[in-house]
Amino acid sequence: xxxxxxxxWTEIASDAPHRLSLELFTPARALGRAEAVVLGLxxxxxxxxxxxxxxxLVHYAADPIYAQFLVEPHVATLTSLIESERPDLLxxxxxxxxxxxxxxxxxxxxRGAIAxxxxxxxxxxxxxxxxxxxxxxxxxxxxxxxxxxxxxxLRPKAYAAEAVGGQxxxxxxxxxxxxxxxxxxxxxxxxQSAAGPNLEEATVIVAGGRGLGRAENFRLLExxxxxxxxxxxxxxxxxxxxxxxxxxxxxQTGRTVKPxxxxxxxISGAIQHVAGMRGSRYVIAINTDPDAPxxxxxxxxxxxxxxxxxxxxxxxxxxx
Amino acid sequence: MKICVCVKHVxxxxxxxxxxxxxxxxxxxxAHCILDPGDEYGVETALRLVEAxxxxxxxxxxxxxxxxxxxxxxMAMGADRAILVSDEALAGSDVLATARALAxxxxxxxxxxxxxxxxxxxxxxxxxxxxxAALLDLPQLTFARTVAVEGNIVTVQRATETGYQLVQAAxxxxxxxxxxVGEPRYPSFKGLMAAKRKPLITRGLAVLGVELxxxxxxxxxxxxxxVREVRQVKQGRIVxxxxxxxxxxxxxxxxxxxxxx
Ligand SMILES: Cc1cc2nc3c(=O)[nH]c(=O)nc-3n(C[C@H](O)[C@H](O)[C@H](O)COP(=O)(O)OP(=O)(O)OC[C@H]3O[C@@H](n4cnc5c(N)ncnc54)[C@H](O)[C@@H]3O)c2cc1C
Ligand SMILES: Nc1ncnc2c1ncn2[C@@H]1O[C@H](COP(=O)(O)O)[C@@H](O)[C@H]1O
Numbered sequence: 010x011x012x013x014x015x016x017x018w019t020e021i022a023s024d025a026p027h028r029l030s031l032e033l034f035t036p037a038r039a040l041g042r043a044e045a046v047v048l049g050l051x052x053x054x055x056x057x058x059x060x061x062x063x064x065x066l067v068h069y070a071a072d073p074i075y076a077q078f079l080v081e082p083h084v085a086t087l088t089s090l091i092e093s094e095r096p097d098l099l100x101x102x103x104x105x106x107x108x109x110x111x112x113x114x115x116x117x118x119x120r121g122a123i124a125x126x127x128x129x130x131x132x133x134x135x136x137x138x139x140x141x142x143x144x145x146x147x148x149x150x151x152x153x154x155x156x157x158x159x160x161x162x163l164r165p166k167a168y169a170a171e172a173v174g175g176q177x178x179x180x181x182x183x184x185x186x187x188x189x190x191x192x193x194x195x196x197x198x199x200x201q202s203a204a205g206p207n208l209e210e211a212t213v214i215v216a217g218g219r220g221l222g223r224a225e226n227f228r229l230l231e232x233x234x235x236x237x238x239x240x241x242x243x244x245x246x247x248x249x250x251x252x253x254x255x256x257x258x259x260x261q262t263g264r265t266v267k268p269x270x271x272x273x274x275x276i277s278g279a280i281q282h283v284a285g286m287r288g289s290r291y292v293i294a295i296n297t298d299p300d301a302p303x304x305x306x307x308x309x310x311x312x313x314x315x316x317x318x319x320x321x322x323x324x325x326x327x328x329x
Numbered sequence: 330m331k332i333c334v335c336v337k338h339v340x341x342x343x344x345x346x347x348x349x350x351x352x353x354x355x356x357x358x359x360a361h362c363i364l365d366p367g368d369e370y371g372v373e374t375a376l377r378l379v380e381a382x383x384x385x386x387x388x389x390x391x392x393x394x395x396x397x398x399x400x401x402x403x404m405a406m407g408a409d410r411a412i413l414v415s416d417e418a419l420a421g422s423d424v425l426a427t428a429r430a431l432a433x434x435x436x437x438x439x440x441x442x443x444x445x446x447x448x449x450x451x452x453x454x455x456x457x458x459x460x461x462a463a464l465l466d467l468p469q470l471t472f473a474r475t476v477a478v479e480g481n482i483v484t485v486q487r488a489t490e491t492g493y494q495l496v497q498a499a500x501x502x503x504x505x506x507x508x509x510v511g512e513p514r515y516p517s518f519k520g521l522m523a524a525k526r527k528p529l530i531t532r533g534l535a536v537l538g539v540e541l542x543x544x545x546x547x548x549x550x551x552x553x554x555x556v557r558e559v560r561q562v563k564q565g566r567i568v569x570x571x572x573x574x575x576x577x578x579x580x581x582x583x584x585x586x587x588x589x590x
Binding site: 022047063079080081084104105108109111112113114115116117119120121122123124125138142143146148149150151152153154155175192193194195196197198199200201205213237261269270291292293299304305306307308309310311312313318321322325329 | 342363372423424427454457469470471472487488492493495496498499502550551554555559562566567568569570577580581584
């Protein structure tokens with residue numbers, strides 16, 4: 010058996026490879042020969058960047074049709090590519106479009122798939138091993154049976170993107186897209202202003218929960234975050250209450266973050282919240298309830314009122 | 330217009346998740362299971378469309394006999410009838426096997442629209458709807474913030490990472506909805522009473538013509554090899570603010586120790 014061929018479903022966002030796709034070249038390189046699949050028009054720089062992250066080959070379909078119709082053309086092309094090229098493993102990032110394509114591929118090919126993986130490996134007998142969270146307190150090791158390729162979707166930040174420097178070969182995919190697969194038409198694409206925190210990239214996150222009492226008190230977190238050069242995050246309880254927009258939300262149904270420091274203020278530490286921040290290097294929790302579960306993962310837990318502690322802390326740091 | 334809504338009976342998300350380390354499956358005590366809160370948005374969307382255009386709402390679930398509870402709840406909200414796909418051989422089904430069973434139940438209904446939630450609260454793979462769409466050969470419109478039907482065209486505002494897209498397809502189609510489609514209604518007392526008498530049929534695999542080797546443990550491609558507990562309790566330092574601001578000095582000392590200030 011030759012080297013395993015590991016394909017990365019590569020999405021392009023504003024003419025650059027999506028950061029969640031770039032992360033997947035790290036496991037792809039470790040497990041075999043990394044190759045990228047790009048369906049839709051993009052720039053030469055974007056293709057070159059894939060080489061820098063370790064793609065040895067890019068299967069590239071330079072056709073605008075992939076932006077005009079959703080999912081089915083992508084699945085049809087991917088199915089033909091799989092049949093002719095026979096890759097061993099396909100990796101998908103946790104983006105909406107990748108999920109759509111993967112889900113339909115499961116039905117189309119009659120294959121199993123693993124979603125939400127946080128780590129991937131093969132055992133000595135060549136069996137695929139994926140680690141998947143199972144509730145808040147357990148990890149499952151899962152494998153796939155049946156014909157190749159195996160299909161796996163990885164959680165954000167499961168691996169760090171690494172530019173390793175390299176050049177890629179581009180293999181143009183020239184498969185006609187059948188009209189019958191052009192059923193879901195994109196009428197309009199609207200970008201909404203992306204103002205707000207960039208939680209994924211922040212090294213410090215100051216996050217607030219219902220314990221802050223009301224929306225106005227988030228200002229206190231912003232001031233602390235500013236002094237520490239960080240961003241503000243939130244629990245779903247306060248997003249649901251309309252105090253801050255959805256893009257602030259950390260957790261199972263929000264962002265997955267891995268900052269160096271996470272300061273949780275007035276957050277109880279529900280499993281769904283913890284799912285999005287347990288990868289933080291250090292955690293400070295401020296909560297009035299000494300039994301709050303968030304203290305279980307705090308390096309420093311402060312039992313007290315966040316509304317008085319946070320502004321005083323900001324003041325002290327500024328005074329330095 | 331006939332709408333099939335896929336709903337799932339899931340462990341109450343407000344209770345801690347339990348995994349049976351021996352069988353390596355989620356513990357689903359039927360007494361602590363409810364209609365998936367995410368699926369209420371699918372039911373609500375279907376009810377609103379049928380109120381506007383006429384038609385029928387059929388709720389469909391695959392699960393053990395206790396899943397009838399979730400279907401009754403959906404009928405209490407207003408769905409007209411229910412199909413429960415239930416068979417002992419279905420235990421241990423993965424996404425593909427579940428999609429095959431649901432497809433077999435939905436296909437003869439020939440619905441105009443199939444609705445699912447974006448992801449289930451217990452499994453949250455979000456893979457079932459797309460697999461089902463492929464098996465039923467329906468176009469899939471996903472992550473809907475709004476769903477509108479005009480004539481035989483369905484138009485959806487599809488949430489993206491940076492905004493949204495307006496996407497369109499001809500019926501029949503499958504749509505997955507998000508919580509933005511609108512607050513689900515709460516069943517009225519009358520609705521709760523009526524739901525007890527609404528028709529619910531249970532379909533086993535033989536009736537559906539699904540091959541045993543395609544479903545359940547045997548049909549599953551995904552195998553759980555091991556489940557291990559990772560409840561890591563950090564033995565961090567806990568301090569109590571006593572009103573003197575002592576805890577602030579503690580925080581500063583900690584920030585210094587990790588070179589944050
Ligand atoms: C399917 C599903 C998905 C979910 N996804 C997410 C998700 O992605 N992210 C998420 O966050 N949640 C999610 N949740 C919700 C989650 O279960 C919790 O309900 C939520 O995280 C609670 O938010 P909270 O900690 O702000 O509020 P609460 O649980 O109400 O906690 C408030 C805390 O503040 C403390 N407090 C009160 N006053 C003060 C004060 N003055 N100073 C300091 N502390 C104070 C209290 O002691 C308490 O511990 C999800 C739930 C479900 C069912
Ligand atoms: N066993 C099931 N019975 C009926 N519908 C289901 C079932 N499993 C999943 N679904 C539907 O598919 C959606 C996504 O589920 P999942 O792929 O498990 O995250 C759910 O919200 C339901 O609408």
